[in-house]
Amino acid sequence: MNKRILLIIMLCSLLLSGCWDSNEAGRMFYLFGIGVDYKDGEYKVYAQLVDFASIARSVQPPNPDIVQSVVGEANGKTVNEAFNNLYNSLDEELYWGHITYLVFSNDLLEQGKLNPVINAFIQFHDTRYQTWVFSTKESIRKIMLAKPVLNKAISLSKLAYPINSYKQHSFIEPLNLRKLIINMDEPSHQTNIPLVSLISNWETYKSDDTETLINGVSVVTPKNVLGELKNEQAQGLQWLSDETIRAGLSVDIADGQEDDEKNRISVVIEKMKAKVIPIISSSQVRFDIHLDMVALLSGYRGDISVAEIQKAVKKRVEQQIQTTYQESVKFDSDVYRLSEYLYRKHLKTWKKFERNGRIELTNDSLRNITAEVRVTSGRKSFKNTIEN
Incomplete structure (x- = not known):
């Protein structure tokens, strides 16, 4: 009888051991989008955190005033240093597995800093090559803070899921990280990164709504930006x-x-x-x-x-x-x-x-x-x- 009890205890301990070092889902921050700028010899990273608890069961939060996401920023001589500085301002562990998009500033691309950012990004084992990639000449912070119209869930924004609008009007082809790397490695060693900007052509009885607009591309090489094509040019x-x-x-x-x-x-x-x-x-x-x-x-x-x-x-x-x-x-x-x-x-x-x-x-x-x-x-x- 004692041997049987001992065997049961040993089996239970084996089952429990795999959970000892796990993290509770509610005790983590979820990184949803990343923006990277480069000015005055330093990288500036922008991190968008999303509150999945408010949107997990619906495509539209029940309360229009609820805060779906926040954007933080930090500087560093390298991308990793900037993120280490960002960690210092967080209360919980940052989870990278839900990243859906990257936004690069025009300054970063012009100064040939794309490779260091990609190198740093793919070193995180939770990141995915299917992450969408964009460029912008406007404020990255404002781009990341723009909300979908009609208070849709932030997870359905144009940056997070550009395929939705592309199915109806295929103007600028969405680009993910995998295809960006392939294009840069193969002739002619350049790619067209969708160019995102802000537009205010929607409004409610309360205020104007600012939405993201993709109406062109930045033609980029690993070393610089060759130029851009917008609207009729593209x-x-x-x-x-x-x-x-x-x-x-x-x-x-x-x-x-x-x-x-x-x-x-x-x-x-x-x-x-x-x-x-x-x-x-x-x-x-x-x-x-x-x-x-x-x-x-x-x-x-x-x-x-x-x-x-x-x-x-x-x-x-x-x-x-x-x-x-x-x-x-x-x-x-x-x-x-x-x-x-x-x-x-x-x-x-x-x-x-x-x-x-x-x-x-x-x-x-x-x-x-x-x-x-x-x-x-x-x-x-x-x-x-x-x-x-």
């Missing part, structure tokens, strides 16, 4: 991204008409495929771009034919691709990663022409852009629903 990027899901486009069906509304149509682009073809000669490499896409007419006034839709969309898409390319060449960047297409398909040729990991591009390096547009409605023409 529109060509959506047509060469494999991640594009659904993109809206407004175009003019003819030039020189006085009635702008009647001349204007809106379409939704879906099921898009892009193909880049290197054209090789003895002295240079040029590129052809071919696109195949489906257009669904979503807004129009007056009578219009399928042929007119196809012609207008084709012209506008080709113009946007060319505009983005020409703008990027101004600051010597390979925004469409054309060098990588040559690297993948014609390695010997790439070795012949490459300089520092990429092909030198000029205004004429993009030879032909061809967009094939299919209208899926099945109608031969579109007429006003109500005749005037």
Whole structure:
């Protein structure tokens, strides 16, 4: 009998031993977002802590005045030193396993401090390569403190989950840490980091709501920022991204008409495929771009034919691709990663022409852009629903 009791006690002790060094969930702070700036020879880190207790069971906190998150900051000569200084101001242990996004300041990127930040970040065993990455020229603190409209949970913000809005309008492709590292390691050793800013175009009866806006990219290398593309300058990027899901486009069906509304149509682009073809000669490499896409007419006034839709969309898409390319060449960047297409398909040729990991591009390096547009409605023409 005594042996049986002793055996039970020993088994129970084995089960309990694994919990002796565990941490209580309620006795930890959860790091949700990180911002990093670099000024006057020091790193400044911003840490956003989220109160999951207030949002764990709902996408919307029950009390609109509840504080969902706080943002703290600390300085240091290195990133790790800055975080060590941040730890000193915390009452509990900081847990890194829930980080969803990183925001880099333009100053940090321009001074080539991206690598030290990434090196420090991936050393924490709780961090993930699926963390979203952004850049900004505005105050990191204000960016991180912006709340989603209608008091949605902070875990559903644009920084935390950019895929939500991207599904409806695929303008700037979200970038995670894994893809950033891959792009930096492969030709042309640069990447397009989504550029986030603040906008106040929503308001309630109490006040204006400040929301985050992603309307461009910072073109970045490991050493510096080559330049940025915003708004109309960046529109060509959506047509060469494999991640594009659904993109809206407004175009003019003819030039020189006085009635702008009647001349204007809106379409939704879906099921898009892009193909880049290197054209090789003895002295240079040029590129052809071919696109195949489906257009669904979503807004129009007056009578219009399928042929007119196809012609207008084709012209506008080709113009946007060319505009983005020409703008990027101004600051010597390979925004469409054309060098990588040559690297993948014609390695010997790439070795012949490459300089520092990429092909030198000029205004004429993009030879032909061809967009094939299919209208899926099945109608031969579109007429006003109500005749005037």
